Amino acid sequence: MTTTEAATAPLQFLRQRNLQAKSDAEREAILADPGFGQHFTDHMVDLCWSEKGGWHRPRVRPYGPLSIDPAAAVLHYAQEIFEGLKAYRHADGSVWTFRAEQNALRLQRSARRLALPELPVAHFLQSIEEILTIDEAWVPGAPETSLYLRPFMWAKEAFLGVRPARKVEYTLIASPAGAYFTGGVEPVSIWLSSSYSRAGEGGMGAAKTGGNYAASLLPQQEAYANGCSQVLFLDALEHRYVEELGGMNVFLVYGDGRLVTPATSGTILEGITRDSIIQLAKDRGLAVEERQVSLDEWREGVESGAITEVFACGTAAVVTPIAELKGADFSIVNPAVGSDSLTLSLREELTGIQYGRVEDRHGWMTKVTG
Ligand SMILES: *Cc1c(COP(=O)(O)O)cnc(C)c1O
Secondary structure: OOHHHHOOOOOOOEEOOOOOOOOHHHHHHHHHOOOOOOOOOOEEEEEEEEOOOEEEEEEEEEOOOOOOOOOEHHHHHOOEEEOOEEEEEOOOOOEEEEOHHHHHHHHHHHHHHOOOOOOOHHHHHHHHHHHHHHOHHHOOOOOOOEEEEEEEEEEOOEOOOOOOOOEEEEEEEEEEEOOOOOOOOOOEEEEEOOOOOOOOOOOOOOOOOHHHHHHHHHHHHHHHHOOOOEEEEEOOOOOOEEEEEOOOEEEEEEOOOEEEEEOOOOOOOOOHHHHHHHHHHHHOOOEEEEEOOEHHHHHHHHHHOOEEEEEEEEOOOEEEEEEEEEEOOEEEEOOOOOOOOHHHHHHHHHHHHHOOOOOOOOOOEEEEEO
16 A cells, blocks of 8 residues: 555445345345346445546445446546456355455556546545445345445546546446356356457556447357357467456366466456466465466367366355357367366365355455445
C-alpha cells in the first residue's frame, strides 16, 4: 500500500435496502441450482468518479438496471475494465474472500492501461465487504459453490470525442455460482486458433477488459464448431508460443516434477489462480519455470512422454485438465489425468484453502462475515 492508500479515509456508504428483495424461499430455490452468471443478488454497490470530485457517492442499492446516456463513452469506445473473484462459505457458516487485494491491485493496473482512474485498494475491499454483508444469505453453502463477485469500471461521460472519460462509475454485482464440475473434474478439449490473436505486444492483453473478450468471441465460436469448449491463443508475432486461453492461464507438467507456464510479459493476463498454483508448487519443492513455451515443445513433450499433464486455471473453474489440443490440421492428445495427478492434487489443495479445509499458510483468506 502506498502512503496515499494508507491515508484513504473509509467511505460512508449510503445503504438503500431492496424492498422487493427475493423471499427466503425464492432465494433458496435459486441457490439449489444457481448455474453460473444467471442470477444476481438483491443489491449492488456503486461509486462515481469525476475529474473534479474524485471518488464519491458510495452507495449500496437495489440490484437493477443502470441509467446510462446513449452517448456514454463505454458504449462507443469500450473504456471498461473488470474483475472476477469469489466469496466462499466455510463449514462454520463464515464467509471468506481469497486474495481480494490482488484483484484490487490488478484492477488498478487495468485502469492505468485503459486510462481510467485507479480505485484505492481500501475502497475496493470496502465495496466487497458491503455487498457480502447485505447479501450474506446469497453465499451458497453446498460443496464447491460460491458467490461470484464482479466489480467493473466503465466510462460514463456522455461525449463522442475520443479521449479518456471525465466521468466514470465503479459498480459491483454478485452472482451465486454452482459447482463448476458436478460429476467430478472433467478434462476439456481446446481449439488452437490459427487465424486470430488475443493480444499483441503493446496491446491490452495484460488488462482485464471487455475488449479482450470481444476479440475472443469469434475464435471461441470456431472452437465450439470444432467440438472444443475453449480456445488457445498463440503469440501474435510469430504464432509459435503458447499464450493463454480466452479466460484461463495454461500449465504444462513434466514427469520430472517441473511445472512450466508462459511468462506474463504484457500480452498475458496475470491470473491470481496462476500465481497461487506457482506458490503451492514451489511449497512442494517443485521447480516452476515461467518462460516462453512453444507449441513445438508441447507437441514434442507429449510425444516423448516427458510432459505428463496439461491444465488450465482461473477463478471460475479453478484448475481444469486439458485432454486434447486440436487445430485445423493436427491434434495433440495429452496423457489422461489420473486421480494421483499433480493437476488434481493442486486443485484439491487450492480449493481446500479456499473452503477452509486446508491450512492457509500464506494468509490468502480474509474473513468477511460470520
Ligand atoms: C481473469 C482471467 C484469467 C484468470 O485470472 P484469475 O485471476 O486466475 O481468475 C486468465 N486469463 C484471462 C484472459 C482473464 O481475463
